[in-house]
Amino acid sequence: MNGVPDEREAFASFLLRLRGKGIVARNLISAFEATPRRAFVPDRWQNVAWTEGMIPIECGEAVEGPDLQAEIMASLAIEPGHRVLEVGTGSGFSAAVMARLAARVVTVERYKTLSELARQRFEALGLTNAFxxxxxxxxxxAAEGPFDRIVVWAAFDSMPRSFAEQLSSAGVMISPIGPDEGLQTLTKLTKIGSRFEREDIGTVRLQPIVRSVAAVI
Structure with a gap:
């Protein structure tokens, strides 16, 4: 990994945490290593870019810690030919990592500022398969589906059944499901026929899904 020694040390600590959780897939680790996380977080948070906690970004939002991102991507088991939909672009880091694993990543963001910043970062990294x-x-x-994998970085209050038709056969969606306040269940939904097979894989505390586009920012 290129970068200053403290960044390499921070990344090494991140890898140790992943190994402790049983996440050892070489392609996933290589995708994280090839994606400069510090380029996706504000200057004031550079020194904690690889720590577990969430990091504040523009528009009053926050980017999930790399550990949670890696756990979810490991559960998604993204393959080279996959088409991926991400809801909640944030800084664009998770989409950039997934673009190194998949054939195509489409990421949706309600804030124009965040979507533009992410687009600039993808261009700077030469990622031509992240949109x-x-x-x-x-x-x-739906207009750009179907997708083999879907990840949503915000919580639904009930099963998001409208997404079933946007998944390919045996496609996988991961999203939190639960109340706006408190812990939510991180849920893996696998499409079997026209229904979902549900597997609960953890607990998280993320913002509820917002059903609109930001009017100004």
Whole structure:
């Protein structure tokens, strides 16, 4: 990994944490290593870019810690030919990592500022298979589906059944499901026929899904 020694040390600590959780997939680790996380977080948070906690970004939002991102990507088991939909672009880091694993990543963001910044970062890294859409992603993006994998970085209050038709056969969606306040269940939904097979894989505390596009920012 390129970068100053403290960044390499921080990344090494991140890898140790992943190994402790049983996440050892070489392709996933290589995708994280090839994606400069510090380029996706504000200057004031550079020194904690690889720590577990969430990091504040523009528009009053926050980017999930790399540990949670890695755990979810490991559960998604993204393969080279996959088409991926991400709801909640944030800084664009998770989409950039997934673009190194998949054939195509479409990421949807309700804030225009965040979508533009992510697009600039993808261009700077030469990622030609990551595409940003400034739109309301609460119902997915049916016009660009179907998708083999879907990840949503915000919580639904009930099973998001409208996404089933946007998944390919045996496709996988991961999203939190639960109340706006408190802990939510991180849920893996696998499409079997026209229904979902549900597997609960953890607990998280993320913002509820917002059903609109930001009017100004």
């Amino acid at each position: 940003v859409r400034h739109a309301d992603g609460s119902q997915g993006l």
